[in-house]
Amino acid sequence: MELLTPNPGLVFWTTLTFILLLLVLRKYALPSIMRALKVREETISFALEDAKRAREEVEHLEQKKNKVLEDARKERDAILAEARELKNRIIEEAQAAAREEGRKLMEKVNADIKKQKEEALFEIRDAIGQLSLEIAEKVLKEELADREKQKKVINTYLNQMNLN
């Protein structure tokens, strides 16, 4: 029974001590501890929020970057295709022009050759005529020493010429 009987002295000291401890802790210790814990919690939750937002932003940027890259690639492909086409066309045109030029040149050359050939032929004919005349002169001088003979020969030539 002695164990179950409260002792007024101990009750008094416990009350006093407990109330003083409560007051001291509430006044001097707990405010700064609780404030620090609250600040830390809030900071952590803000930081998490920030991190989440940053991650979303990064994702957004990533998408944007991919889109830009895709666009750039498409444009490059288009430019390349166009360039290739242009190159082919230029080559073709150049080839065609060259062919035309060559053909024209060849025609001109051929014409020149033909003309020169004709000229050469004329000159040759002239030269042959001249030579023929000179030869004929000499032959005639030789042959026309005798009158009769002369006549005959002339007639022969004349006949021949008429036949020509």
Place this chain on the structure above:
Amino acid sequence: MKFFIVIFLLLVGSFSVQSEEMTSSDENEGSFDVIGLVMEHITDAHQWHVLDYTNRHGQRVHLTVPLPVILWHEGKFWFFSSDRFYHSSEPVALGNDFVVLHDERFYLTDFDGTIHTDKEGHIVNASVADFSITQNVASMFLSVALILWMFLSAARNYARYGMAPPKGFRAVLEPIILFVRDDIARAQIPGEKADKFVPFLITVFFFIWINNLIGIVPFFPGGSNLSGNISFTATLAVCAFLAINLFGSKSYWKHTFTAPGIPFPVKFILVPLEIIGMFTKPFALMIRLFANITAGHIIILSLISIIFILKSLYIAPMSVALSLIMYLLELLVAVLQAYIFSLLTALFIGMSTSKSEH
């Protein structure tokens, strides 16, 4: 682990010294006074017993710390050292009367210091109002010093480092504070009011826990059975009662005194029950803490006493092993009882402060 071994060596050592004393005084019966030993350890004392030993001259030496004795008599306080009561058989003069210390209680006597008993053995001498710094009170001061040191140094570090993650001692303290705040206060007390009760609940938790821990340290600065003392638990229960009822909401009082929604005749039964319930809740808190801590002390002391009852050294390993298990259990019980006391207090506060009807 080394620490526990030291604890047990000291424990066994101190008991063996006492058993010599006991057996030599009770040699006629040849028995070992277990109840006396247990009661001596779980009740309060006016001096702080450290060690007994026999010196080389064969004399018994009682190494104790004398504590101040404060008595209230004839309208004023009287201060003594407890040495004056323990080490002399002479009664001490207290104004016109004399006072003796008998079984840790002060009684007024004649000048010759005799204690009168009636036929049933009850002491008939008047007792004196005793406000001494007993062993329990000294132990309580020690616990308060520890708690203040813990919290004030932590508070200073929080003020200095604030945001940084807790290091060293704060890393131990902080989870407990957060636990009390989140899982005891905020979980049980609705809304904004929870934070208002956090200092009270933290104080209750640490006051009980640290005192429980000091109580299970078996040698000098510990060993007092403060949190297993009914005066201590009763005081805390009264504090809990005040915390529950002083901040009670209107609906709580309405619920208690009018029992709304109940048929009128039943109210005559229910309202007294509710009023009794107001008192039984803290009463249960008081008994629970007292019984748990005292029972733990009694079990450990009894297990150790088996060695001296059987007067055999061979039983010692079993005794020590069992009391080791009990010690580990007591470490759990120490924190568990602090948790249960503060949790139930928070629960009752939550019930009394909530605005909603139950």
